[in-house]
Amino acid sequence: SAVISQKPSRDICQRGTSLTIQCQVDSQVTMMFWYRQQPGQSLTLIATANQGSEATYESGFVIDKFPISRPNLTFSTLTVSNMSPEDSSIYLCSVVGQSEKLFFGSGTQLSVL
């Protein structure tokens, strides 16, 4: 399975600010995804990060709030913009590895005050 490094592992932010989360994979991967995991809830897909083109967002998520970059096949960033306490969550980067299995990074625990 791919090794996925995610930074920062946790952060506490003020309302109205933005945080950029980085995801680095140790091998080239075609498909990268960003998920949100709110307490007691299922993992929710935010968007698919596409290399060389705009990200594909799921219903309920918009580019202005969650801009995503994918400059190459090993790296992606997710920005959580203009944060509010409702954005407090775990954010997870994931990639599709061998045999179409989904693997996750270690996650970013975000708390917004």
Add this chain to the structure above:
Amino acid sequence: QKEVEQDPGPLSVPEGAIVSLNCTYSNSAFQYFMWYRQYSRKGPELLMYTYSSGNKEDGRFTAQVDKSSKYISLFIRDSQPSDSATYLCAMKYARTSARQLTFGSGTQLTVLP
């Protein structure tokens, strides 16, 4: 009604017990079934991956799928304190549909020494 239902627990068992974790689902189109283990402050780790109905065994872990009942289970034999984690079930329609992965909300398990 959620597409995938999972009892959130918490579930507490003594060391050495057999643990049974379950998910039910409503969409008969799901063909691929997964179990992820998530330790506190970590990303989900793929534990078991199965296709269609039947059993799959890997060490102390057995995944069982009953498509006729729309019910999947994960059994842990000889449970250890290191098995204490949240267990997430997940499922998808087709082998290549990583974007359409649907997760349960997770069951929190504690194995007491």
